[in-house]
Amino acid sequence: MDYKRMKIDECREQVFNIRRKVFIEEQNCPENMEWDENEEKDSLYFVAFKGDVAVGCLRLRDVEPDLLKMERVAVLKEYRRRRIATELIREAMMYTQTELPNSSIYAYAQVSALQAYVSLGFTVLSKVWIEDGTFIPHQTIFWGTPLSIGAFLKHQDDKVDTTYEEYDARHPSVLPKIEAYNQRLEVDQF
Numbered sequence: 001m002d003y004k005r006m007k008i009d010e011c012r013e014q015v016f017n018i019r020r021k022v023f024i025e026e027q028n029c030p031e032n033m034e035w036d037e038n039e040e041k042d043s044l045y046f047v048a049f050k051g052d053v054a055v056g057c058l059r060l061r062d063v064e065p066d067l068l069k070m071e072r073v074a075v076l077k078e079y080r081r082r083r084i085a086t087e088l089i090r091e092a093m094m095y096t097q098t099e100l101p102n103s104s105i106y107a108y109a110q111v112s113a114l115q116a117y118v119s120l121g122f123t124v125l126s127k128v129w130i131e132d133g134t135f136i137p138h139q140t141i142f143w144g145t146p147l148s149i150g151a152f153l154k155h156q157d158d159k160v161d162t163t164y165e166e167y168d169a170r171h172p173s174v175l176p177k178i179e180a181y182n183q184r185l186e187v188d189q190f
């Protein structure tokens with residue numbers, strides 16, 4: 001398996017093919033929610049290739065200075081449970097750590113995929129909430145440097161008109177988790 005880092009113009013067809021199969025056909029996500037050209041252009045793609053065939057992908061999108069959002073993690077059904085998603089996520093984390101060391105990554109992870117992120121070091125920051133439109137249960141997850149927690153919270157604050165149910169990163173139940181996460185990082189560093 002080869003793992004490549006690409007811009008949308010280098011992988012548009014392959015990425016769309018995977019996302020159409022996985023999100024639109026398999027998970028019944030609304031087609032009009034799947035592709036946003038502006039978001040695609042602001043993203044860096046990590047794509048897994050078996051020979052010439054793209055079998056898995058994710059995108060890392062710039063949402064704020066020092067804050068990236070990991071989205072659209074998908075592996076074709078026939079290639080699952082071979083740690084392809086794990087490798088893609090790890091590649092994105094390595095890229096962030098080496099190229100953008102002041103940045104962090106957050107994601108709205110589907111609950112069914114949560115373990116893959118947690119085993120790589122992501123922290124779960126929210127209760128389960130149901131995504132508007134797809135009705136898929138999600139949890140908010142975070143990985144990176146405590147320095148960008150502020151950017152993450154501000155970014156969430158800007159989204160007060162969110163239609164997500166039961167979701168608020170500033171909720172009293174969430175803040176202690178951020179605090180614990182910070183303390184764990186501080187301990188790990190010494």
Ligand SMILES: CC(C)(COP(=O)(O)OP(=O)(O)OC[C@H]1O[C@@H](n2cnc3c(N)ncnc32)[C@H](O)[C@@H]1OP(=O)(O)O)[C@@H](O)C(=O)NCCC(=O)NCCS
Pocket residue numbers: 022072073074075076079080081082083084085086087108109110112113115116
């Ligand atoms: C979620 C998805 C990307 C995982 O891809 P994958 O390449 O099969 O994942 P990995 O092989 O790296 O699995 C890593 C870990 O995630 C967990 N996991 C993955 N798929 C799982 C499943 N169907 N059920 C339970 N746990 C699962 C397991 O803990 C697994 O580790 P293990 O195999 O050692 O037990 C893939 O199933 C998929 O495309 N699903 C549909 C789209 C989707 O849900 N995307 C996630 C958006 S957040």
